[in-house]
Amino acid sequence: MPNSTSAKKELRKADRRNTRNEDAKDHLALTLKKVRKAIAEGNETTAREALKIALKELDKATRKGILKNNTRDRKKSRLAKAVNKIKK
Numbered sequence: 001m002p003n004s005t006s007a008k009k010e011l012r013k014a015d016r017r018n019t020r021n022e023d024a025k026d027h028l029a030l031t032l033k034k035v036r037k038a039i040a041e042g043n044e045t046t047a048r049e050a051l052k053i054a055l056k057e058l059d060k061a062t063r064k065g066i067l068k069n070n071t072r073d074r075k076k077s078r079l080a081k082a083v084n085k086i087k088k
Contacts, residue, residue, distance in 0.1 A: 024066050031057045035079055044086045051083050 002008045035054045038047035055076055062072045 021064075021066055024061060024064060028057050028061050028066070032075070032079070035083070039082050039086060042086055044083070047083045047086060051079055054079060 002011050031050075031054045035047060035050040038050050058067065058072045058076055061067045062069060067075075
């Protein structure tokens with residue numbers, strides 16, 4: 001447990017940030033899951049729409065510091081490749 005007033009405040013701030021980041025990660029995971037589900041069903045139009053939203057969410061998460069740039073790029077690449085494979 002923190003002893004000083006400033007340390008107590010930092011703990012409260014860290015808890016708030018942790019909760020916010022967890023919520024953002026959960027939201028991102030749900031978005032990615034929708035894309036994967038559409039890919040699995042083979043529905044190209046739904047998959048493309050879900051991919052568009054997912055790409056925005058990935059960029060947003062990177063801006064907020066939740067994901068690193070390479071992680072974002074890897075996820076975007078793999079999702080786009082999977083969506084492009086649907087029509088073949």
